[in-house]
Amino acid sequence: QQQVKQSPQSLIVQKGGIPIINCAYENTAFDYFPWYQQFPGKGPALLIAIRPDVSEKKEGRFTISFNKSAKQFSLHIMDSQPGDSATYFCAASGNTGKLIFGQGTTLQVKP
Amino acid sequence: NAGVMQNPRHLVRRRGQEARLRCSPMKGHSHVYWYRQLPEEGLKFMVYLQKENIIDESGMPKERFSAEFPKEGPSILRIQQVVRGDSAAYFCASSRDYHSNQPQHFGDGTRLSIL
Numbered sequence: 388q389q390q391v392k393q394s395p396q397s398l399i400v401q402k403g404g405i406p407i408i409n410c411a412y413e414n415t416a417f418d419y420f421p422w423y424q425q426f427p428g429k430g431p432a433l434l435i436a437i438r439p440d441v442s443e444k445k446e447g448r449f450t451i452s453f454n455k456s457a458k459q460f461s462l463h464i465m466d467s468q469p470g471d472s473a474t475y476f477c478a479a480s481g482n483t484g485k486l487i488f489g490q491g492t493t494l495q496v497k498p
Numbered sequence: 499n500a501g502v503m504q505n506p507r508h509l510v511r512r513r514g515q516e517a518r519l520r521c522s523p524m525k526g527h528s529h530v531y532w533y534r535q536l537p538e539e540g541l542k543f544m545v546y547l548q549k550e551n552i553i554d555e556s557g558m559p560k561e562r563f564s565a566e567f568p569k570e571g572p573s574i575l576r577i578q579q580v581v582r583g584d585s586a587a588y589f590c591a592s593s594r595d596y597h598s599n600q601p602q603h604f605g606d607g608t609r610l611s612i613l
Contacts, residue, residue: 393540421601430502430589430604431541476540483554484596485531488540 389414391479393489400467401497408492409461410477417479421486422451422462425474434475435462467496500525502592502605503572510611511580519575519608523592530573531602532565535587546596547573553596577610585612 392411400406410420418439423431437444437451437460444451448465464471477489503522511517523530528549533541546554547567558565562580567573577584587609591602 423604428606430504430606433601433603436601483546484529484593484600484602485543485546485554485557486533486541486591486602487543488533490540 389487391477391487391489393477393492395492396490397493397495399495399497402468404467404496406464406467406471406494406496407461408475408477408494409459410479410489411457411459412479412487413458414479414481414487415458416481417487418482419480420451420453420460421478421480422449423476423478423488425476425491431476464494467494469496469498472496502590502603504588504590504605504608506608507606508609508611510613512613513581514579517577517580517584517610519577519588519590519610520572521575521590521592521605522572523590524603527592527594527603529593529596529600530567531591531593532573532575533589533591535589535607537586541589544575548596580610580612582612585610 421436422434424434425431435446435449439455450463453460475492478486530547532544535541543557545565562578564576587607589607591604593600593602
């Protein structure tokens, strides 16, 4: 019940494409869903986060879509660039604050 | 640099030695979380601390691992009698509060290698 399942494991798109990464959770006590971006040798950096009272949140080229009834959420990257090539992690947390991470998606954006 | 600071960035130990990993949270943050990342895997929660208190250690192995966050100084993750399976990247994150709407900011981690 504490798991967050993330797919796909890896993704390759052309520059300008819209990669979509999906996550699913079971625990209905989760109320905070962040996405992190990680480059090799670096720590995860917070990209964008959403709470379950909204269905969509957009920050720059990054959009989270949230489906509370399906217990799923996804990250869309608009107009993707080679610099977006990184590993992306979804996560979820409840009132304890500890983050439960998905397994990660390695994104490659080809020029 | 006002971010989360971790040191050392790389640590090499032989089996049976002790490893000490340090984490200084962001200014104004009093909540520290430790996570472990094995190669090609996501991050796994280990322990959550506030100043002088362990709040949640549900992700910590029962033996050899301990953590502290003293009143003064950085948080320390200590691994005694290290084994090959302890090789991983260890990340620290800090937040202003424990509420789920307070984002956690991560350091760049300590890469621990066991010979």
